[in-house]
Amino acid sequence: MFLHFPRNFYRKPTSNLFRSLFSFISTMTDLEQMDSIAETLRPVVVSGPSGSGKSTLLNRLFQDYPAKFGFSVSHTTRSPRPGEVNGVQYHFISRDEFVNLIKENKFIEYAEFSGNLYGTSIAAVKSVSSQGKICILDIELNGVKAVKKTDLNTRFVFIKPPSLEILKERLLGRKTETEESIQARLNAAEEELAYANQEGSHDIVITNDDLDTAYEKFKNFIVEDKS
Ligand SMILES: Nc1ncnc2c1ncn2[C@@H]1O[C@H](COP(=O)(O)OP(=O)(O)OP(=O)(O)O)[C@@H](O)[C@H]1O
Numbered sequence: 001m002f003l004h005f006p007r008n009f010y011r012k013p014t015s016n017l018f019r020s021l022f023s024f025i026s027t028m029t030d031l032e033q034m035d036s037i038a039e040t041l042r043p044v045v046v047s048g049p050s051g052s053g054k055s056t057l058l059n060r061l062f063q064d065y066p067a068k069f070g071f072s073v074s075h076t077t078r079s080p081r082p083g084e085v086n087g088v089q090y091h092f093i094s095r096d097e098f099v100n101l102i103k104e105n106k107f108i109e110y111a112e113f114s115g116n117l118y119g120t121s122i123a124a125v126k127s128v129s130s131q132g133k134i135c136i137l138d139i140e141l142n143g144v145k146a147v148k149k150t151d152l153n154t155r156f157v158f159i160k161p162p163s164l165e166i167l168k169e170r171l172l173g174r175k176t177e178t179e180e181s182i183q184a185r186l187n188a189a190e191e192e193l194a195y196a197n198q199e200g201s202h203d204i205v206i207t208n209d210d211l212d213t214a215y216e217k218f219k220n221f222i223v224e225d226k227s
Pocket residue numbers: 048049050051052053054055056057170171173174208209210211212214
């Protein structure tokens with residue numbers, strides 16, 4: 001059946017339809033742009049065994065892109081030192097406040113050092129993205145697992161040493177560890193490597209053999225999102 005509408009019947013609605021379609025498409029474009037900005041600002045978790053080269057790669061990245069990254073401000077129950085400003089070096093809070101935040105699951109991870117609690121809150125990480133920067137989290141295995149339980153929409157990079165022997169050599173070469181702490185790090189490394197071998201545990205695993213090659217992959221993944 002072919003319907004004949006009087007001219008005025010369909011004309012106005014059609015032009016309105018075009019107008020709303022146009023505004024819908026332009027809204028979509030804005031949303032897509034916002035989505036793609038949000039996508040490039042997703043926090044990045046960098047993990048890997050102690051001595052695998054995380055700091056070396058990150059320092060190079062921060063030198064190459066000084067304004068692109070931000071760090072979450074941790075919470076602590078310790079008192080501010082002279083010159084420290086609340087919300088800048090740390091969010092200084094009382095132990096009661098800290099315990100409440102733990103109960104409310106506001107932390108990705110927290111720990112106690114020398115009688116003071118320190119923690120990374122989910123809100124502190126989100127606040128970095130809202131300032132237009134990529135938040136980098138350099139954390140160990142338990143932290144990685146904890147981040148996965150949040151809604152942070154994080155990307156995961158694992159830095160892998162070429163072998164445990166080379167890892168040991170690098171830790172020895174760094175001259176920062178005792179024989180005992182090197183052994184503890186190597187034991188932890190085995191667990192981290194086993195986790196990294198599981199399908200889907202990280203978005204990218206980079207073997208840090210030749211530093212320049214590893215850095216190129218690292219930079220491409222984090223900055224240019226070529227995964
Ligand atoms: N590709 C590489 N080739 C040779 N040496 C490297 C390479 N990458 C890093 N190193 C060296 O290995 C040592 C460990 O690196 P780095 O301190 O960056 O490890 P890390 O993963 O940050 O360790 P941690 O978790 O203990 O802070 C350093 O002395 C560093 O100079």
